[in-house]
Amino acid sequence: MKTKIFKIVLPMAVVALGLAGAANTSAMDKSGKTVAIMGYKHISNPNSCVAVQECSNTGNFNCTAPDGSQLFAKPASTCLTPLKRDVQ
Known part of the structure; x- marks a missing residue:
C-alpha cells in the first residue's frame, strides 16, 4: 500500500x-x-559617438544631453536609435 x-x-x-x-x-x-541604457551623442571624429549619460528608454520624452542634443543607442559603431525617457 505504501x-x-x-x-x-x-x-x-x-x-x-x-x-x-x-x-x-x-x-x-x-x-x-527598467534598465538604464547609455546615451551617446554624435560628434565629428573617427569615433562617431561619445557616451554622455544614461537614459531609461521608456516614456514619451526625448533623452537629451545637457546641451540639448538628442542622445542615441550605440549598436556596433553607429548611433542611429534615438532614446527616450520618462521625465522631461
Whole structure:
C-alpha cells in the first residue's frame, strides 16, 4: 500500500512543485524594472559617438544631453536609435 502511494503521489508532487517554480520564475521576469541604457551623442571624429549619460528608454520624452542634443543607442559603431525617457 505504501509503495502505491509513493508511486502515484510523489511524481504528482514533483510535477506540482516544478509548475509552481516555473510560474514564479516567469512572474519575476515581468517585474517592470527598467534598465538604464547609455546615451551617446554624435560628434565629428573617427569615433562617431561619445557616451554622455544614461537614459531609461521608456516614456514619451526625448533623452537629451545637457546641451540639448538628442542622445542615441550605440549598436556596433553607429548611433542611429534615438532614446527616450520618462521625465522631461
